[in-house]
Amino acid sequence: MATDAHAASALAWAATALAVLLVAVGALARSAAPVHVAVALLGALLLLRHDLRLLLAPAYGGGLLVIEELATRSIELAGVRMLGRGVMGARAAAAGATAALGACAGALAALAVTGAPERSLALTAVGAAAIVVAFGAIGRLGRRTRAEPPAPAGPPSVHPQRAAALPVEELPNERVV
Amino acid sequence: MTGSLSPRVAGLLAVAGAGAVAALASGRPELAVLAAPLLLFAGVGLALAQRPRVSASIELDRDRLLEGERARATVTLANHGASRAEVELLLAGSALLALEPPGPVLVGVAPGATTTLELTALARRWGAHSVGPALVRVRDPLGIRAWSGQLGGRLALRAFPREQRLRELVAPLATQPFLGSHVARVRGEGIEFADVRPFAPGDRARQVNWRATARRGALYVTERHPEHASDVVLLLDTFAEARGGAGGTLDAAVRAAAALARAHLARRDRVALVDFGGTLHWLEPAFGTAQLYRIVDALLASEIAFSYAWRAVESIPRRVLPPTGLILAITPLLDERSLRLLADLRRRGADVTVIEVSPFAHTPPGRTESDAVAHRLWRLQREAIRARLQSLGIGVAVWEEDAMLGPALEGVNRFRRSARRSLRV
Amino acid sequence: MTLLAEIALVAIAALVVVAAVARLPRGAPPGLRRRGLPPPARPAQLERLERLVSVSGASALQAHAHLRPLLAEIAARRLAARGLALGRMGDEAGRELLGERLWDLVRPGRPFPEDRTAPGVSASELAAMVRVLESL
Numbered sequence: 001m002a003t004d005a006h007a008a009s010a011l012a013w014a015a016t017a018l019a020v021l022l023v024a025v026g027a028l029a030r031s032a033a034p035v036h037v038a039v040a041l042l043g044a045l046l047l048l049r050h051d052l053r054l055l056l057a058p059a060y061g062g063g064l065l066v067i068e069e070l071a072t073r074s075i076e077l078a079g080v081r082m083l084g085r086g087v088m089g090a091r092a093a094a095a096g097a098t099a100a101l102g103a104c105a106g107a108l109a110a111l112a113v114t115g116a117p118e119r120s121l122a123l124t125a126v127g128a129a130a131i132v133v134a135f136g137a138i139g140r141l142g143r144r145t146r147a148e149p150p151a152p153a154g155p156p157s158v159h160p161q162r163a164a165a166l167p168v169e170e171l172p173n174e175r176v177v
Numbered sequence: 178m179t180g181s182l183s184p185r186v187a188g189l190l191a192v193a194g195a196g197a198v199a200a201l202a203s204g205r206p207e208l209a210v211l212a213a214p215l216l217l218f219a220g221v222g223l224a225l226a227q228r229p230r231v232s233a234s235i236e237l238d239r240d241r242l243l244e245g246e247r248a249r250a251t252v253t254l255a256n257h258g259a260s261r262a263e264v265e266l267l268l269a270g271s272a273l274l275a276l277e278p279p280g281p282v283l284v285g286v287a288p289g290a291t292t293t294l295e296l297t298a299l300a301r302r303w304g305a306h307s308v309g310p311a312l313v314r315v316r317d318p319l320g321i322r323a324w325s326g327q328l329g330g331r332l333a334l335r336a337f338p339r340e341q342r343l344r345e346l347v348a349p350l351a352t353q354p355f356l357g358s359h360v361a362r363v364r365g366e367g368i369e370f371a372d373v374r375p376f377a378p379g380d381r382a383r384q385v386n387w388r389a390t391a392r393r394g395a396l397y398v399t400e401r402h403p404e405h406a407s408d409v410v411l412l413l414d415t416f417a418e419a420r421g422g423a424g425g426t427l428d429a430a431v432r433a434a435a436a437l438a439r440a441h442l443a444r445r446d447r448v449a450l451v452d453f454g455g456t457l458h459w460l461e462p463a464f465g466t467a468q469l470y471r472i473v474d475a476l477l478a479s480e481i482a483f484s485y486a487w488r489a490v491e492s493i494p495r496r497v498l499p500p501t502g503l504i505l506a507i508t509p510l511l512d513e514r515s516l517r518l519l520a521d522l523r524r525r526g527a528d529v530t531v532i533e534v535s536p537f538a539h540t541p542p543g544r545t546e547s548d549a550v551a552h553r554l555w556r557l558q559r560e561a562i563r564a565r566l567q568s569l570g571i572g573v574a575v576w577e578e579d580a581m582l583g584p585a586l587e588g589v590n591r592f593r594r595s596a597r598r599s600l601r602v
Numbered sequence: 603m604t605l606l607a608e609i610a611l612v613a614i615a616a617l618v619v620v621a622a623v624a625r626l627p628r629g630a631p632p633g634l635r636r637r638g639l640p641p642p643a644r645p646a647q648l649e650r651l652e653r654l655v656s657v658s659g660a661s662a663l664q665a666h667a668h669l670r671p672l673l674a675e676i677a678a679r680r681l682a683a684r685g686l687a688l689g690r691m692g693d694e695a696g697r698e699l700l701g702e703r704l705w706d707l708v709r710p711g712r713p714f715p716e717d718r719t720a721p722g723v724s725a726s727e728l729a730a731m732v733r734v735l736e737s738l
Contacts, residue, residue: 036188040195043211057210065214068192072185076320077283080265084284084292090261094318098221102214109213113206121604121611127201127209128611132618134216135194139622141223142182142190187626194619202612272639301639420643481643511645536645543652547659547725551652553732557676558651564679 008048015045023071030078035071039064054110062103069095178315178326180228186321189219222321229315230257231264231286233328237298237308244303244336250276252294252311252329256286265314268296269327271306274334275299300336302428303435305477308332335477340436345583346444347572348590349407350528350597351501357406358444367403374400408449408462408502409441411472415454416512418481419536426509426534429578431476433507433532436582438472449497450475453518455482459497488514490521498522504529509536510562523569530589531566531573538578570596658722662715665707665722673731674708680738699738704731 019038026034046053046060073091077083196212199205231254238249256262267281277297286292298308310327352361360369373389376396389397411434418427434450441448442465449462450472458478460471490498498504504522508515510533523529542552563573572592574585654672658665677700678688686699689710696705706712707723723731 032185032188036185036192039188039215040192043192043196043208046207046211047205053205053207054210057207058213061211061214064211065218068185068189068215072183073320079280080283081278081280082282084282084294087263087283087285090285090318091263091320095218095320098218098319099214101221102217105217106210106213110206110210113210119204121607124201124608124611127197128615131194131197131201131615134197134220135190135619135622138190138216138220138223139625141220142186142622142626144223182627187623190619190623190626194616194623198612198616198619201615417645417647418643419645419648420640422639422642425643509645511647539642540644540648546729547655548652550725550729550732551648551655553736554655554672554728555648555651557680557732557735558647558672561676561679564683 012045012048015041023067026071027074027078030075032072032075035068035075038071039068042067054114058103058106058110061106062099065099065102066095069099178229178313178324180322180324183316183321183323186219186223189215193219218319219321222317222319225260226317226319226322227258227260229260229262229317229324231255231262231313231315231328232257233266233311233313235268235309235311235329235332237332237334240333241335241337242300244300244339246336247297247299248308248334250296250298250308252296253291254284254286254294255291256288259288261288261318262286263316263318263320264292265316266294267312268308269310269312269331270298270308271304273300273302273304274306274308274336275301276308298334300334302424303336303338303431303477306334306336308334337473338432338435338476340432340439341582343436343440343583343586345586345590346437346440347503347505347530347574347586348593349409349446349503350593351503352405352407357404357446359405359407359446360402361405363403363405364400365403367401369402369404371400371402373397406445406447406464408447408499409437410449410451410462410498410502410504411437412451412453412504412506412508413476413479414506414508414510414512414515415452415456415479415481416484416515417454417509419509419511419539421539421541424578425539426511426536426578427479427481429576430507430509430534431479432578433534433576433582434476435473437505437507438469442466442469447499447502448472449499449502451493451497452479453488453493453515455484457488457492459493461497462499462502488518490518490525498527500526502528505532506530507532507534509534510559511536516562516566519566519571520569523571529571530593531571532582532585532589533563533573533575535575535577567592567596572596655725655728658728659724660722661718662720662722663718666712666715669723669728670707670712673704673735676735677704677708677738680735684738701731701734703727704734707731 019041022034022038022041026032026038043060043064046057049056193212193215196208197216200207200209200212233255234253236251236253238251242248250268252266252268254264254266263283263285265281265283268276270276275298277299282294282296284292284294298306300306309331310329313326313328315324316322349359352359360367364371373386374397376385376398380398384398386397386399413430413434415427418425420426438448438450445464447462447464448468450460452458452475458475460468460475463471504527506515506519506529508531510516510531519529519531537556540552542549563575566573572589574589576582576585654668658669674688681688681691681699688708691699693705693709696709700708
């Protein structure tokens, strides 16, 4: 048992280090793919625990979302030279609120699972149907291109008043013959 | 604006899907619980994201400046939509216009609000530049969708070349019968002394040279050289250039052309411009400030246009090349076509002088031994080309861009004086 | 039987997930970028010389046909500035002023090389000739 726990701990640390490396690679390469592989790896690490998995899962899931948000945000901001006020705060608040909501939804799901009967074909069918419905709906949302009204044109770009002195000086004492 | 999904959506759904399917297959519900926040985030983001209604306008505080100066660009963003818009903005501009900050700017605009950004545009070089439009990418509050497009218009910003003040110019051989600043060879009314001769019927009393008359006992009059204007044609070679990281020979050639145009027009000469290269443009000779503006405007549009076309003197309209005018060819002497043109003009009796814009500052030797030898051979070849032109009676002023142009022109004036004596130019 | 059915249900769920992810539109490109400065332009006049130097090293025929006229013109112009004419120079005077190798290449009336596969003028030989010309 002690040996198993030690091995699991070593595996967890190794996997965490790999996940950190993948996030760094994603940030350098400006690609979200390594970040998502890292998130999946970190999620799988929960299985190394033998106890309290279901209790920890909602908060752990929220934490994975925060990691994903921070990493992809850093990729988005890689080339940006100037940040306006409130930009980071607004996005962090929105992501944090969604993570909290997701954690709550996860907690509710965990509660429901706790009271559920043993594994059965019917339960598997319900689960499969839920996946099909959820991913089918989200897939449709992702491909949606609704015809929205166009944005207003806005005021035209303006030239400055031509009051500034011309940098080409007049010729002195010009006399045209 | 074109809408697209953030690359993270596919990743989020893949990870959430893997967790959900793994939970189903393994019977471990905690995997599905892990996946729930990711799935919820993607679903909520996709459901709530709405096409933004953002507009932008761009203002410049000036539309003309000298190269090396800055203009201020103000971009006003307005959000007409119902939700907050995160706008990543990059102001487009000509390649030779350095916009600060150089990269994109990220701002948030609340619904119904406007935000103003101030950027500066530095004109690295002369030319007709443009500022705008604004390239934007607008994201929803969760960063799930993005809409890209262009907002605002394109504004012109003209950067004029910095000119050297020239005191010494190439003295033309022939002048025109218009009042100007050059001492003409002919004799007439003027200030410069020419000769003393016996009085002839028609001479005016004030022309009488009393000292000579008293010495010789007969009436003698003083003859003078009048001051006339001349015709000058600036011939800008745009067949080829040498360009390094910071600039090229065309940049220097345009500055020299602008300085020469100003100096000659200030001396009441008529100045024409011929842009001779892959494309051919010209301005007929004229006087005054208006001509200076026309020439500078035409110079701003100069660029190297690659072409295999063989151009000859006949391509240039006769009215642009006055028969007794001084032709100042500003060229890096890099293309055989420009050398042929100069020789042709000279053989037709034109008064031609070359201002050679040295390409060496922009063309370091190559790294291999063979390329280093080629570079030294190139210097010798260019000296031979210069000698070839000089043997035809064409003076060549070699000008390094960071030096003053005046001393180079003094040197060519000395050559022209000695060439006149020996070659009857 | 139950197991097969469960496997089938899991497979269907997995297929739907894969299809949903695969059919998503492509993501936006990484960032907004502005055009950079125009790239350096090396003059064709110099590039031709670099090719000539390289080709002349490999072939006596190329050296005679292309390098020789260039070196002859340069030598003639530089000698003319000293009041000398390359065309009227004797072998002895030519060798003394230009050196054996350069004189052999630029002397008037030099015939085409008989052995067209013979090596030409190497970069180091050419460097020595250029030194001589620069010193004139």
